[in-house]
Amino acid sequence: MMIKLFLIILVILQSKAYDTVKHVSNENTRPIIGILSQPTPYDWQKPNGTTYIAASYVKYVEATGAQVVPILMNQSIEYYSHLFNSINGVLFPGGDSTDEYLYVANLFYVWSLKQFDETQRVFPIWGTCLGFEVLLMLTRRSTDVLEPCKGYDFATELTFTPDAANSRLLGSSLPSSVKTSLENEPTTANYHNFCIRPENFTNDPVLSTFYKMLTISPDLEDRTFVSTMESRRYPIFGVQWHPEKNAFEWRVNTTIPHTKDAIDVMQYMANFFTNQTRQNTNHFDSLQDELKYLIYQYTPEFMGLDVSHFQQMYFFYK
């Protein structure tokens, strides 16, 4: 009898200790990341679907131990708000700017800031290329922040600013080997026709208060542009370059770096962001509800080696 009681107490104590540990680390081991879709770029692809996500972004996220939800265009506000409250972060991918993309990105951006300000709970956002540019527009509340820039189809190294050392993205969690690659080898793929110059960034009180400029890069005219940034306060990160292309895009005669070091750079960036989303504990109400939104109900299409920037694409709205 005594032994039984003792065992019961022991079990209760242990489960309490376990709860405490769980609560302290509070890590979401089932993160789900949303990726924005956008209008299909080429007419010949439109029969496949009017909006798309490049499969490289999906693989980039999946390889870090996160699942993907496509964020569809032209949906109700209830749909977007349900996703905001059910997933753990969002990735704004590269592409061609559209009103609808900006509208949807704005919803997640505003809700992420509001939630952090009111409850300190994070909803991480990562912007790549167009996504980086859209972050600048959303923060500046203006579409007039960029200038034309010769930045299309070249690879470059990054120059770290003094702020990089005490940043989350490029600070103490960045392995020194990855830092060495970023600073000394052309590991970053660039595909942009617009950019923001470092002086425009630092002279803008709104942008320079909101973001730290972490790296700059030279464009094809050897003029510098801001290539990496993170928010000073919020879990918001942006790269003008394309970390998702290194391992997953193989169109011939492009400048995408496929070296071992470039792959290490890519994997660091991807792992970094998913690690941020593990701090968000949202989940869908049920596995059935989760399954309605996960990307598995769609199948990526192979696009041919030489005709598309994207090896494989997910299409929506056939």
Ligand SMILES: *[C@@H]1O[C@H](CO)[C@@H](O)[C@H](O)[C@H]1NC(C)=O
């Ligand atoms: C997508 O388009 C390609 C041609 O571009 C075609 O071969 C393929 O069957 C299409 N897939 C679907 C699901 O319509």
Ligand SMILES: *[C@@H]1O[C@H](CO)[C@@H](O)[C@H](O)[C@H]1NC(C)=O
């Ligand atoms: C979204 O809706 C607008 C207006 O209803 C329409 O013009 C546009 O083609 C739709 N876009 C997509 C991707 O379905």
Ligand SMILES: *[C@@H]1O[C@H](CO)[C@@H](O)[C@H](O)[C@H]1NC(C)=O
């Ligand atoms: C960037 O700054 C320069 C000079 O400081 C200015 O002439 C230019 O218009 C600015 N660019 C943008 C996009 O605001």
Ligand SMILES: *[C@@H]1O[C@H](CO)[C@@H](O)[C@H](O)[C@H]1NC(C)=O
């Ligand atoms: C790639 O570039 C080389 C050299 O310019 C050219 O000979 C080759 O045809 C190109 N390949 C494709 C698939 O465009």
Ligand SMILES: *[C@@H]1O[C@H](CO)[C@@H](O)[C@H](O)[C@H]1NC(C)=O
């Ligand atoms: C992962 O995120 C946690 C919480 O933000 C942080 O303490 C830790 O340093 C991160 N690890 C890496 C490798 O970024």
